[in-house]
Amino acid sequence: MKNLDLKKHYIFFIGEELPQPEAHLVQSTNAANAAANLGYSTVLVYLQKGLKAIKPANLARPFQPRETPTELVKYYNLHDKLKVVPLPMPWPIDNFRSKFTDSNTIASKYYLPFHILPTTKLVHSRNWNFVKAAIKNGVPAIYEHHHHEDKPFELEIVNNPLLQIAVTVVDSIRETMIANGMPEDKVIRLHNGFNRLFMQRQPEKAAEWRQKLLSNERSYLVVYAGALQQFKGIDVLIDVAIKMPNVQFVCAGGKPPEVEHYQQLTKEKQVQNITFLGYVLHHELASLLQAADILAHPHCSGKAATFTSPLKLFDYFASGTPIVATEIPSLIEFKDTRAIAAWCEPDNSHKFAECLKQVLETHPRKIEGYSDSIEFVKQFSWENRAAKILSYVEESLRPLLIT
Incomplete structure (x- = not known):
């Protein structure tokens, strides 16, 4: 029972460094922020490179949720309930073309199973590799997909009951996803939202x-x-x-x-x-x-x-x-x-x-x-969007409400 209690976090994973001036990063950070505002134990996980990535303390205990840095708060207009974890990616990661030095592989094959998994209740990401890794490790997941791709989805993943829902923003992409193997009843079209500050x-x-x-x-x-x-x-x-x-x-x-x-x-x-x-x-x-x-x-x-x-x-x-x-x-x-x-x-x-x-x-x-x-x-607040998405998740699989 104690082990079950540890699994509380709603993990939003971004396989990139923050902050950057990209629309998809605005979308992902605000989606995580909204889930935190609803009262869920939400952690935004992203990559950290450069000098900070080689700090011994960060490497020894890489998954330590902390307050969102002021730089990110101002950049994306985030609020104080959201916690973050920058995953250290020291050299030579992403400096050589190899799956063993690829940040995608490091995040999915190392950080997720050994450091993130023990306290994770639900994963939400636009990164398909991370979603797959979560499901293979027994963690329920939500997948966001906002662009056309011709690549077919792996049937053993999309048909796995742990894939709770896939979310896109327009009908044409939903149709493409279904054509590529995503079950029709597992993909919804849902608009993005607006930040309350506006x-x-x-x-x-x-x-x-x-x-x-x-x-x-x-x-x-x-x-x-x-x-x-x-x-x-x-x-x-x-x-x-x-x-x-x-x-x-x-x-x-x-x-x-x-x-x-x-x-x-x-x-x-x-x-x-x-x-x-x-x-x-x-x-x-x-x-x-x-x-x-x-x-x-x-x-x-x-x-x-x-x-x-x-x-x-x-x-x-x-x-x-x-x-x-x-x-x-x-x-x-x-x-x-x-x-x-x-x-x-x-x-x-x-x-x-x-x-x-x-x-x-x-x-x-x-x-x-x-x-x-x-x-x-x-009607299009990020919080309304987050609540709608979570309504498709089995109640027993939803993350911990802390407020």
Whole structure:
């Protein structure tokens, strides 16, 4: 009985170092944070490299749940209930191409069975190898899968009763997963969520953003938050900026090389009214979204438009700022809501500019935000999502509730 009592943790595993400015890491960290907020004994496990990874104390007792570092708290806007464990991955791990020096193998074959397993009740990960390892070691698991893959799933894993549920964010990926062997009754489609911070009004900080970003010749602010990639519609947005010289466009997000690429591109095109801020910490991003007159959600057509996760859309909703969105398959279910101010076809900078002009006329900026989108998004909290996922887990297999 004592051994059963030890198995209490809800483990979220990320097979990467943190923090990094990646949408899937925002998703994974906030999913773990939500489970902790519901009162479960939740531990976010990720990789640690460099000098910290060679500390003798960390290597001797690698699984010691601790408070979330301030750096991660600010980066992803996490709360104080979540615990973390950075798994040390010292040199030569990931420095030589071999399964014996691969962090994936080390985490699944060494850390999981010998250090993580004794106190683990349930595993949740987007890392298929870690999910497989958990099930082979007798631990129930939840698998998240957000992109198309042609690789078939191992039948002995997907048919194992310990695989409680697989979660994806759009129907097209669910269909692909089923085609690749995932049992239909084991895979659900469930949207991502929004972080509570984005709903808290921050008028002073929003005013500071407007003062910082707007000049005398430009009185309107259009903000895009997300990855800086061509298929996301960034090139389209640059062309829109050319058509609207009286509007200041701001892009928050992207890796340094991507930011540099688009800064160079706008210089070559002589576009003066678009700024690339790079990755903005989540505790600062909320006020930036509230500072905008309009939030832009451009996107190109093509395969990515069928599965791109509307992660930022929910944060957009929570800000209460009018949204102009592109009609792509993964967003189309929101078309009948009043939460999005205007829609336009993809790949068309002229139409997108027309939509922006129209919304600037019909939706003047409100410091308190538009209630339609704020009320609409409440159903999509990360906590509601976590509770929904856990409802598919057998009650006896659920992690310990500590509050």
